Amino acid sequence: MSKTDASCLAADLHCDAPMKIVKGKTLTDRTSHVTISKLKKGRVALQVFACWVPPTYRRQKAIDYTLAMIAKTKSEIAKFPNDLMIVTDKASWQECLKEKKTGVLLGIEGGHALGEKAENLKMFHALGVRILTLTWNNSNKFAASGMSAGKTKKDLGLTAEGLKLVKLADSLGVMIDLSHSSEKTFWDVLKAAKRPPLASHSCARALNKKFQFRNLSDDQIKALARAGGLIGVNFYPGFLGEKRKPADINSVADQFEHMRKLAGVECLALGSDFDGIDQVPKGLEGPDRIPDLLGILEERGFAKDEIKQIALGNFIRYMGW
Numbered sequence: 001m002s003k004t005d006a007s008c009l010a011a012d013l014h015c016d017a018p019m020k021i022v023k024g025k026t027l028t029d030r031t032s033h034v035t036i037s038k039l040k041k042g043r044v045a046l047q048v049f050a051c052w053v054p055p056t057y058r059r060q061k062a063i064d065y066t067l068a069m070i071a072k073t074k075s076e077i078a079k080f081p082n083d084l085m086i087v088t089d090k091a092s093w094q095e096c097l098k099e100k101k102t103g104v105l106l107g108i109e110g111g112h113a114l115g116e117k118a119e120n121l122k123m124f125h126a127l128g129v130r131i132l133t134l135t136w137n138n139s140n141k142f143a144a145s146g147m148s149a150g151k152t153k154k155d156l157g158l159t160a161e162g163l164k165l166v167k168l169a170d171s172l173g174v175m176i177d178l179s180h181s182s183e184k185t186f187w188d189v190l191k192a193a194k195r196p197p198l199a200s201h202s203c204a205r206a207l208n209k210k211f212q213f214r215n216l217s218d219d220q221i222k223a224l225a226r227a228g229g230l231i232g233v234n235f236y237p238g239f240l241g242e243k244r245k246p247a248d249i250n251s252v253a254d255q256f257e258h259m260r261k262l263a264g265v266e267c268l269a270l271g272s273d274f275d276g277i278d279q280v281p282k283g284l285e286g287p288d289r290i291p292d293l294l295g296i297l298e299e300r301g302f303a304k305d306e307i308k309q310i311a312l313g314n315f316i317r318y319m320g321w
């Protein structure tokens with residue numbers, strides 16, 4: 001354990017806790033990756049809760065399910081007023097920091113959750129949603145996903161309704177998340193968006209070519225960094241490097257090393273995907289182990305300031321808080 005471990009607050013750009021909450025699990029359930037005690041132990045000051053809706057749900061059914069998920073997630077958070085609070089802006093984030101709670105930032109994973117109209121984003125923004133992952137593995141009315149484009153060999157990128165959605169997100173202050181997006185969607189959004197997009201839970205393709213549709217190319221990583229965007233490194237063993245078998249906490253550190261060499265430290269963040277993944281790397285089984293990851297980065301020569309940036313600072317700068 002190094003000194004960094006004890007002093008560094010963290011932000012995690014992606015977890016799927018709402019998927020468990022909507023099914024009746026609580027934030028104290030020990031079988032979940034994300035629990036209040038593990039968030040505390042990991043010094044996670046900000047956790048993005050992504051609301052994911054099965055892709056078989058369409059139109060109004062998808063909207064209703066997302067609304068129910070947000071309502072249930074909020075009522076679960078409200079049961080722990082001393083530990084958790086919803087964060088939506090600079091003022092609520094600063095209050096959260098002062099009160100030493102874990103801030104929960106709401107996201108939506110998969111544009112199909114909005115039904116088929118860009119306008120619906122307004123309703124979700126009013127409920128506190130600040131990150132929108134444009135697609136999940138399925139393409140939708142707004143954009144092509146990496147997996148669909150790979151399967152069909154056809155990549156339509158951002159649609160006309162998708163362009164409307166990106167413009168609306170820009171004006172509302174909802175960050176566009178390009179994890180899961182197709183190659184063409186990625187470049188279309190980068191061209192169209194005023195606010196820099198992020199990839200909330202993605203790894204580097206150069207270290208694992210098996211998941212081309214899901215991992216980012218070196219060019220994409222460099223372009224996000226140039227644009228002032230952000231990459232949350234995903235902890236899913238299947239997306240991590242192929243060098244270490246099985247993938248472990250060091251494989252996650254390898255991702256940070258690769259991306260830093262390529263694009264500098266300012267675009268780097270954590271994007272665990274906890275509670276959305278069925279395997280975890282050895283040594284990084286939950287948010288409580290995040291300080292161990294930061295310790296490994298320090299051992300590998302990352303400066304303390306760089307680690308603080310990766311852990312929390314970059315995301316706060318990115319959000320303009």
Ligand SMILES: [Zn+2]
Nearest residue numbers: 109180201276
């Ligand atoms: Zn995902």
